[in-house]
Amino acid sequence: MTVSRQRRATLPDVAALAGVSTAAAGRALGGYGSVSEEVRQRVLNAAEQLNYRANRLAASVRTGRTDTIGVVCADIESPFFARALRGISDVAHKHGFSTLVTNSDEDLTSERNAVQLLLDKQVDGIICAPADVQQVAHLAQAQGAGTPVVLFDRMSDHLDADAVIVDGVKAAYQAVSRLIALGHERIAIVAELRQPREQDWARFLTPAADVSPGVLSPSEARLLGYLRAHWDAGVPVRRELVRRTGAYDVGAAYRQMKRVLALKHPPTAVFLVDNLMTVGSYRAIRDSGISVPERLSVLAFDDLDWTVLVSPALSVIAQPVYEMGAEAARQLIARIRGGREDGPGTTVMDVTLIERESTAPVVRAPGPVLAPARAHGRRPPAARVAPSPSGASPGG
Amino acid sequence: MTVSRQRRATLPDVAALAGVSTAAAGRALGGYGSVSEEVRQRVLNAAEQLNYRANRLAASVRTGRTDTIGVVCADIESPFFARALRGISDVAHKHGFSTLVTNSDEDLTSERNAVQLLLDKQVDGIICAPADVQQVAHLAQAQGAGTPVVLFDRMSDHLDADAVIVDGVKAAYQAVSRLIALGHERIAIVAELRQPREQDWARFLTPAADVSPGVLSPSEARLLGYLRAHWDAGVPVRRELVRRTGAYDVGAAYRQMKRVLALKHPPTAVFLVDNLMTVGSYRAIRDSGISVPERLSVLAFDDLDWTVLVSPALSVIAQPVYEMGAEAARQLIARIRGGREDGPGTTVMDVTLIERESTAPVVRAPGPVLAPARAHGRRPPAARVAPSPSGASPGG
DNA sequence: CTGAAAGCGCTTACAG
DNA sequence: CTGAAAGCGCTTACAG
Structure with missing residues (x-):
């Protein structure tokens, strides 16, 4: 036919x-x-x-405008970016722009290619979640060539551009402080932390250190908040409770969580730093049969579909993801339209701590922490005890 | 600056x-x-x-090619489309194409606008999950103008185009037959079913009816499989157990599930027809405090991140989502390149029934089915009983 | 292999 | 308001 x-x-x-x-x-x-x-x-x-x-292409060749916004996601499959994308495209459409979406998979080379592609296709502006906040020369070049850039989810000291972010340090600080207030002193953290940067951690360990948010990846910022919450509360940081996956990888998070749960002195609480870490770690917790929150309090970054579906429901730090995307689009369009005279600025959005059922006051663990797998959630709840007054970690 | x-x-x-x-x-x-x-x-x-x-735009004006594939998702935020999109773009990139992604939100008018936009931007081909399998004239027009179209997730008798789908009738038949084999006779189904089409259901109710898959939306196909599984097993279909939300809406699924659970003769099993229905319905089940699988077996369409995180882990029908996207892209590119002489065809991908913990043999319910909310998962498991030999539904 | 010219389908000064 | 012409930045016949 x-x-x-x-x-x-x-x-x-x-x-x-x-x-x-x-x-x-x-x-x-x-x-x-x-x-x-x-x-x-x-x-x-x-x-x-x-x-x-x-033929809009022909018109674009003549006018130099395409009415198109380029977006570089770090992981288009994650609920975080999927939702943000919706915020971006809703605002874009409202203003007559369409979106050209690319994906870097958190890889710098892919990101450079993606930006190049967007530029080749003559997008009017770019929203990018940079894979590496230190390596942004390609974005600076785009700006130099007249294509405005708005950073999303991550800002960089090496780029003079608008940015829409959440204060990861503060959010993590708030989360971990809450756990400490519940009496927890052995709080694990599972985070990407691609670059080891152990030397910087040492620097972070100096309470007075003034660290610019523009040199931190999201997971680094959240680690810093974790550390600061400890210092301010006078709770020592245990190196073995800081778990680095090295990549946004569910399997790696699973393994790190398993490992930290198997410690002789396991944590009584865990802070999961983003949705991928949460999926992997939570799976490990479930497989280990540890009862939550009796033996382990869990607090996760990002609210997701399923956080209220698991038992107990997960306590989370929720980001205004849709609104972050929408705001990034608004700022970019304002730049494209040339209606802004002011220099680039950073918009910091507020997070919300939602306490559900997975966080509770610490309880003294009398026996072994591991229980048979699958028994999870079927045992009677352990008695809840007030936080122990002393700062001593439980005896081995 | x-x-x-x-x-x-x-x-x-x-x-x-x-x-x-x-x-x-x-x-x-x-x-x-x-x-x-x-x-x-x-x-x-x-x-x-x-x-x-x-300037690729300028080149495109001259050559008539843009090396761009247009995609019309029905809901870009759903994990289903997010994953499919990855399959599409991986294949596209491998062949030197980029993707222009739009969203219809299951709305026909939005879809028409989206297709028009893609055409205006001179995409070389379109992959579309049509919002309405009966209303596809705009897609036929695209084809007529020389832009090949591949249908994704849904096929239509009104369009002579390639399609990549799953056999929804067969998959649902398999799922529901399994529930029936476990002894269930009161099986609820929660599905979108936008158009009431009650008269067609009557037609479906005739076992011999030959219904072309190209006139069914995904949820209609799954309903048909549900019905056929009943007939073939000689189990009567209870009208009150067929719950229509009328839209892909989590809240509506929640309400329908609540309602069906509140029936005097509640179901002993439920088949959830897609991921949105699952999120809403599962929330209702959890809030109702019904214990799964003791009082209610749950079988859901689509495997998701969290299906193994809930207790008990959800049994599901898994679609090869990534591969479906990849295949759609492959077919479209073959058409674009003109390397195919054959007429349009439909590629049907296989699903997998994964039985986890949420499905079990039916048990006679001795008392009331409702239990206090939040108690869910904390009670000792009910004794599991073999399916009752008679087909009688539990007494009220 | 190489270049001058025409052309893709629009929009934009520039006269009238 | 209207039209003839030039031009956006490429690619494509067509001679040489």
């Missing part, structure tokens, strides 16, 4: 049928310049008859 | 610097036609010096 591919009608076709010049036809259809009502009607009729649709 | 926007170098700029014609420069950089090695080098050097990047 062969479909006859009749050539698409072009502007000259319409103009000829309407008996006017191409220029007039373009003006009538494109909403620029001025035309008499009579010509407009003739052209509109002709266009309809020919089923005419303007 | 003003960034100096120096004009981007163009092909004539490069040609001038290299001391050759624009045509030669284009050939050297574009990989078409032939150039001497010496010219190539001079041009490459010049391009590098000027930081030249070809």
